[in-house]
Amino acid sequence: MxxxxxxxxxxxxxxxxxxxxxxxxxxxxxxxxxxxxxxxxxxxxxxxxxxxxxxxxxxxxxxxxxxxxxxxxxxxxxxxxxxxxxxxxxxxxxxxxxxxxxxxxxxxxxxxxxxxxxxxxxxxxxxxxxxxxxxxxxxxxxxxxxxxxxxxxxxxxxxxxxxxxxxxxxxxxxxxxxxxxxxxxxxxxxxxxxxxxxxxxxxxxxxxxxxxxxTRAPLAVRLSKMMMARAGSMTLEESLVDAQMAVMVTNPSGDVREGVKAFFEKRPPKFEGR
Missing domain, CATH: 3.90.226.10 (2-enoyl-CoA Hydratase; Chain A, domain 1)
Structure with a gap:
């Protein structure tokens, strides 16, 4: 390796x-x-x-x-x-x-x-x-x-x-x-x-x-996996609150800024996990 x-x-x-x-x-x-x-x-x-x-x-x-x-x-x-x-x-x-x-x-x-x-x-x-x-x-x-x-x-x-x-x-x-x-x-x-x-x-x-x-955004991948794992033991309302907490990490991130920029520039994004 x-x-x-x-x-x-x-x-x-x-x-x-x-x-x-x-x-x-x-x-x-x-x-x-x-x-x-x-x-x-x-x-x-x-x-x-x-x-x-x-x-x-x-x-x-x-x-x-x-x-x-x-x-x-x-x-x-x-x-x-x-x-x-x-x-x-x-x-x-x-x-x-x-x-x-x-x-x-x-x-x-x-x-x-x-x-x-x-x-x-x-x-x-x-x-x-x-x-x-x-x-x-x-x-x-x-x-x-x-x-x-x-x-x-x-x-x-x-x-x-x-x-x-x-x-x-x-x-x-x-x-x-x-x-x-x-x-x-x-x-x-x-x-x-x-x-x-x-x-x-x-x-x-x-x-x-x-x-x-x-190639996917590391923060989004990790939080999506964690959210879906927890959701199995939550009510819908609890899961939605969990999502509210998670977006406070992802939405302001550099990965989201890069993803949106890459979308409009019609190119693959370069995510850095931050």
Missing amino acids: GDTIFSGLELATVSTDSPAPGLARLTLNRPAAMNAYSFAMTQELLAGIAAFRDDDALKVLILTGAGERAFCTGGDVSGGDGHGFAEAPMGHGREMREGMQAVVLALRRLDKPSIAMVRGFAVAGGLALALACDFRLAAASARLGDTSNKVGLLPDEGGAWLFPRAMGHDRALKMVLLSEIYGAEEAARLGLVTEVVADGLLEARTLEFAAALA
Whole structure:
């Protein structure tokens, strides 16, 4: 990734790069395990997300998995990495809270856009991870669903909250209880996928989409995302008051002056985030 804020990170199960100016990519890098997450991987993901969050030069985060077989297949239940299920009951909760649940929260709390680029399987915790991002671009051959109940596990990485909000309560419950996995087109119809892309074009389309997001006014992007995230737990009146507070930041900004000027001069604006 070059000389960036990511350079100081020592990562073994997650790789980082910047495929274009303003873009950061975190790649789950355990392809032999179909990118199943270990506790160590969750800690590296948290470090990478925090580094992206704190670097204002980085505008958009892309999250993906190494190889063609999987985006992420959930938690690694083999225990082969030394971080299997905790032995004591309280340890299970602590490992989940400080592991993948913390990753899901970190992604949801970002005030910059995130995109999950999905190849292969995104199931169980892998689907929750994808849904924690703002957008999901999936290869036509991708497969998405939840298989937790199949082995007696739960949608505990955030799926119990994320799945119903994406596809509705009854469909989410059906997916979980029957351990259903869908093709990309069906997943898009159900609300789990933002856009389906031909396999060979997925990376190019994802970078195109991310680059377009990166050209937008940073203040407006961040505040729009924050407003829409909060609006789900507000009344309309409360949301309108929230908007009134936000425009006191954006309307007098240099970005708005530049945007209006560029509009009348019929040229692309050059936003600086101030």
